[in-house]
Amino acid sequence: MTQTRLQLAIAVAVLVCGAAPVSAQTAPSLGAAQSFAVLAGTTVTNTGPSVIAGDVGVSPGTAITGFPPGIIVSGVIHSADAVALSAQTAVTSAYNVLAGQPCTQDLTGLDLGGRTLTQGVYCFSSSAQLTGPLVLDAQGNANAVFIFKIGSTLTTASASSVTMINGGSLCNVFWQVGSSATLGTGTSFIGNILALTSITLTTGANVTGRTLARNGAVTLDSNSITATCATGGPPPGGCPTITLTPPTLLNGTVGITYSQTFGGSGGTGPYTFGVVAGSLPPGLTLSPTGLLTGNPTTAGNFAFTVRVTDAAGCFTQVAYTMAVTTAVPTLPQIFVALLAMLLGWVGYSRLRQPRIG
DSSP states (O other): OHHHHHHHHHEEEEEEEEOOOOOOOOOOGGGGGGTEEESSSSSSEESSSSSEEEEEEESOOOOOEEETTTTESSSSEEEHHHHHHHHHHHHHHHHHHHHTOOSEEEEEEEOOOTTTSSSSEEESSEEEOSSEEEEEEOOTTOOOOOEEESSSSSEOOTOOOEESSEEEGGGEEEEEEESSSSEEEEEEEEEEEESSSSSETTTEEEEEEEEEEEESEEEEEEEEEOOOOOHHHOTTTOOOEEEOOOSSSEEEETSEEEEEEEESSSSOOOEEEEEEEEEETTTTEEEETEEEEOOOSSSSEEEEEEEOOOOOSSSEEEEEEEEEEEEOOOOHHHHHHHHHHHHHHHHHHHHHSSOOO
């Protein structure tokens, strides 16, 4: 009898304490901040042809600069108005909800790059670093929630990426950052960044989600930010095959206007484009919408890599080599130059002739 009671007690203990709930984490409501792709506390500053799909706002600060050359599609600017104030209040509430959720795994001191994570609350007592690819596997659960609680800074290396596979929603990815977040050149990122201080996106970094800074600035440089709730990849096969066109580029000429449009296919639009390695020929720029244009200023051979990212965070990239040559005068140009020289010589000869009378 005593043995039976002991076995029963052990069974009850296993049922009660044996495993933590699989989905203990919950996604907070973003409320009035839901429509914002960019929200800052002090200033929003943009450099270059950034494309923002969603509202752009600041509160209690007032300064929003760099639009144009940046463009805002399907959104409006809110500078220190009631809408921006309400959005900041919602961000503060969501930030606190995230900060209060218990950790399911402590990743302090570990790089996020090269990992595949399932839903959970991942904690860093200090800073967090992403170098390379991070894959979030929803395991066929459209309601899977991924929360990253970071004690101080979040930093990504150049060309790093975060992607979702197996059916999760990008709206259920949250980055609660205790100070500031910096996304490196060409980073492809998904989820909602809620930073206590500031958020900086360096050249060509793209975010499918939101950049929400409570007390500091949001600084942009030729970026694409899309506030969307796209589903991350088709379950269960992961990302589809994305194709980037054209496969090769025409060469350019110094001083001659160059224009080439890149295209993406195979994934979920819209697509964003950026240079993730190497350098474009001086004088050329690549917009997030895929337009490579400008007037080359320097002759030479230039190698660079272009990445296309779809709305679900899936991407591919192609390495290009482009030659820029010095313009060679055409026959009409040579003829005009010779004629000008001849006329100049004739005029000079007449001036040297002695006057008669």
